[in-house]
Amino acid sequence: MNTQQNLNIEFSQYLDINGTLLKPLPATLDNEELLIALYRLLVLTRLFDETAVNLQRTGIIGTYAQSKGQEAIGTAIGRAMLADDVFIPYYRDIATQIQRGVSFEEILQYWGGDERGSNFADQPNDFSLCVPIATQLCHAIGVAFALKFQSKRNVAVVTCGDGATSKGDFYESLNMAAAMHLPALFIINNNQWAISVPLHQQTASKTIAHKAIGAGIPAIQVDGNDVLAMLINISKALEQIRQSGKPFLIEAITYRICDHTTADDASRYMDADVLQEAIKKEPLIRHKRFLSTQHFWTEEKDKALYHDCQQQIDEAVDRYQNFPPQAAGDFFDYMYEQLPADLLEQKQGFIQGLKHHE
Amino acid sequence: MNDWTMIEAINHALANQMRANENIVIFGEDVGVNGGVFRATDGLQTEFGERRVFDTPLAESAIIGMSIGMASQGLIAIAEIQFMGFIYSAIDQILSHAARLRNRTRGRLTCPIVIRAPFGGGIHAPEHHSESTEAMFAHIPGLRVVIPSSPARAYGLLIAAIQDPDPVIFLEPKRIYRDGKQAIDDNGQALPLDSCFVLREGVDITLVSWGAMMKETLEAAKQLAQKGIDAEVIDLATIKPLDIDSIIASVNKTGRCIIVHEAARTCGVGAEIAAQLAEKSITSLLAPIQRVTGYDTVMPMFKNEHFYMPSTQRIIYSAIKTMEYR
Ligand SMILES: Cc1ncc(C[n+]2csc(CCOP(=O)(O)OP(=O)(O)O)c2C)c(N)n1
Numbered sequence: 106m107n108t109q110q111n112l113n114i115e116f117s118q119y120l121d122i123n124g125t126l127l128k129p130l131p132a133t134l135d136n137e138e139l140l141i142a143l144y145r146l147l148v149l150t151r152l153f154d155e156t157a158v159n160l161q162r163t164g165i166i167g168t169y170a171q172s173k174g175q176e177a178i179g180t181a182i183g184r185a186m187l188a189d190d191v192f193i194p195y196y197r198d199i200a201t202q203i204q205r206g207v208s209f210e211e212i213l214q215y216w217g218g219d220e221r222g223s224n225f226a227d228q229p230n231d232f233s234l235c236v237p238i239a240t241q242l243c244h245a246i247g248v249a250f251a252l253k254f255q256s257k258r259n260v261a262v263v264t265c266g267d268g269a270t271s272k273g274d275f276y277e278s279l280n281m282a283a284a285m286h287l288p289a290l291f292i293i294n295n296n297q298w299a300i301s302v303p304l305h306q307q308t309a310s311k312t313i314a315h316k317a318i319g320a321g322i323p324a325i326q327v328d329g330n331d332v333l334a335m336l337i338n339i340s341k342a343l344e345q346i347r348q349s350g351k352p353f354l355i356e357a358i359t360y361r362i363c364d365h366t367t368a369d370d371a372s373r374y375m376d377a378d379v380l381q382e383a384i385k386k387e388p389l390i391r392h393k394r395f396l397s398t399q400h401f402w403t404e405e406k407d408k409a410l411y412h413d414c415q416q417q418i419d420e421a422v423d424r425y426q427n428f429p430p431q432a433a434g435d436f437f438d439y440m441y442e443q444l445p446a447d448l449l450e451q452k453q454g455f456i457q458g459l460k461h462h463e
Numbered sequence: 464m465n466d467w468t469m470i471e472a473i474n475h476a477l478a479n480q481m482r483a484n485e486n487i488v489i490f491g492e493d494v495g496v497n498g499g500v501f502r503a504t505d506g507l508q509t510e511f512g513e514r515r516v517f518d519t520p521l522a523e524s525a526i527i528g529m530s531i532g533m534a535s536q537g538l539i540a541i542a543e544i545q546f547m548g549f550i551y552s553a554i555d556q557i558l559s560h561a562a563r564l565r566n567r568t569r570g571r572l573t574c575p576i577v578i579r580a581p582f583g584g585g586i587h588a589p590e591h592h593s594e595s596t597e598a599m600f601a602h603i604p605g606l607r608v609v610i611p612s613s614p615a616r617a618y619g620l621l622i623a624a625i626q627d628p629d630p631v632i633f634l635e636p637k638r639i640y641r642d643g644k645q646a647i648d649d650n651g652q653a654l655p656l657d658s659c660f661v662l663r664e665g666v667d668i669t670l671v672s673w674g675a676m677m678k679e680t681l682e683a684a685k686q687l688a689q690k691g692i693d694a695e696v697i698d699l700a701t702i703k704p705l706d707i708d709s710i711i712a713s714v715n716k717t718g719r720c721i722i723v724h725e726a727a728r729t730c731g732v733g734a735e736i737a738a739q740l741a742e743k744s745i746t747s748l749l750a751p752i753q754r755v756t757g758y759d760t761v762m763p764m765f766k767n768e769h770f771y772m773p774s775t776q777r778i779i780y781s782a783i784k785t786m787e788y789r
């Protein structure tokens with residue numbers, strides 16, 4: 106019998122909650138422009154989220170899932186990935202999507218109940234967001250297989266929540282990715298909750314990263330509210346996967362400092378004091394403090410940035426609201442490449458009926 | 464008497480049976496502290512404790528598989544699947560085991576479970592939250608499939624489902640969860656699991672539907688009456704087993720039948736009703752049977768879902784065509 110490998114999971118953090126750098130940054134990150142660009146993405150995501158919630162409240166879009174408090178994860182993923190890697194997201198990945206060519210108006214269309222929101226104009230290969238929990242993980246290993254099959258040095262990057270790691274699809278995908286040596290990066294948004302179910306009721310595993318070890322996948326825990334740690338570790342993992350062709354898993358530790366969606370009321374189950382503590386650790390404050398201590402940032406610049414980001418979002422909202430509606434019969438047209446005869450008949454009946462009834 | 468919405472009636476039916484039988488357990492995602500995302504299990508964990516009402520990890524296949532194991536040992540498992548759209552990873556457990564356990568063991572092990580799931584469109588929900596796939600379950604031998612259409616029927620049918628010794632898929636039309644209240648006596652009285660409800664008597668045409676579509680169907684009957692067409696309206700309620708005798712009795716009287724369902728048309732439950740009418744009662748028909756249904760498309764996301772859902776207008780139009788048939 107071999108002795109067990111080391112079962113400890115490394116935890117990686119660069120910025121503490123006060124924005125103090127805990128260890129030197131790699132040279133690639135010692136770059137004022139990049140550090141500010143990351144902050145901009147955090148702010149942009151936060152403001153878009155707040156705008157979307159307001160749009161839901163006023164009935165302009167439907168149910169919406171916020172990323173509030175978890176923006177650093179998506180920001181880092183989007184920054185680290187290459188354009189021709191493939192992203193397979195779930196529903197808290199706006200920060201990544203907007204870096205990969207998905208527009209705010211497309212995101213609003215999706216949550217506004219319009220299929221065109223998944224028909225990205227400027228993003229050909231990424232998946233659209235996935236609602237049936239954990240099912241996307243299986244797609245990711247297929248994407249990884251295809252990338253490998255085509256001799257590309259690209260990676261399938263897939264995300265899911267902590268709750269998703271209870272699903273069979275999660276375990277099946279991890280196992281298959283490792284057994285078949287597939288270039289997939291699994292990134293878990295561990296925001297401590299699956300709607301109202303806290304992590305300790307979700308799993309008895311010491312960490313989610315440990316679940317990867319069982320599948321034979323190396324894994325690490327990262328402070329998911331530290332955009333620098335996230336970026337450094339994702340970049341390193343992607344490089345390792347490109348070299349080895351084998352999967353890797355990152356568990357990002359964060360906190361959902363918002364309702365699950367606009368249809369949820371977290372005050373029914375989330376302790377207010379715990380929430381207040383979590384808010385202190387959220388990623389924007391920390392990164393801003395860091396920028397300030399590096400003398401890259403002032404309150405004035407901050408104000409200007411917020412103003413600028415909000416304007417960018419408001420323009421997108423305008424475009425969204427001025428988009429012409431889909432034709433009524435469009436929902437027939439994408440079922441198959443060619444509309445089969447029986448469905449064509451149904452469509453004609455539908456159009457006829459529209460004339461009749463309206 | 465209590466004035467309850469459907470969701471309240473469901474909550475009280477669960478509580479009533481929990482009090483009556485301590486072998487009943489309720490579980491699923493967010494059913495505990497949160498009381499279910501629609502509040503169907505609100506307050507139940509407080510009353511019955513975490514031993515009997517509990518949140519599970521997010522794992523539908525395990526939730527249903529676990530229900531089967533529990534049931535085999537004398538418990539009565541009431542599992543909530545948060546939305547029908549998330550039941551599919553549990554299909555293996557439902558089809559391969561829940562529906563077959565009694566038969567496989569020649570009655571030695573049985574499977575008294577209730578799988579509750581909200582379903583159907585019309586509440587502007589996100590993708591995957593609006594489908595109606597009751598026919599999939601009706602197609603599986605060994606299951607019962609029940610769909611209430613009013614608070615009182617939800618109460619009585621759910622109690623019957625819990626008391627039934629076999630697996631029941633109990634589908635809750637969430638569009639009408641809070642659509643009006645009914646006076647209900649919390650007396651634990653079950654309704655039959657194998658008969659339709661005639662909601663309106665009429666002599667000209669039979670309208671058969673179930674779940675939330677009863678609303679449009681009843682409204683159509685009302686408007687048809689103003690046009691001098693006297694429709695009989697039947698709430699199918701128990702999708703499986705299907706009470707074809709009541710439908711035949713009605714069609715023998717009216718000679719005409721329209722089936723209304725939200726689900727896609729092809730191989731929907733409407734097709735089964737039409738087939739059985741053709742087999743057993745074709746000579747009583749004065750006009751072809753019509754179906755007013757959803758289309759064979761993906762349920763559109765909510766901006767266009769109203770195009771998909773059968774409307775009162777479509778039912779009326781179809782009824783008039785049927786009446787005009789010579
Ligand atoms: C298979 C499936 N079951 C249930 C749901 C309903 N649901 C939506 S989100 C959610 C919780 C997900 O928690 P987690 O994976 O931790 O992701 P988070 O939302 O916290 O980011 C549930 C139960 C679903 N979408 N899919």
Ligand SMILES: [Mg+2]
Pocket residue numbers: 266267268294295296297298299300
């Ligand atoms: Mg979570």
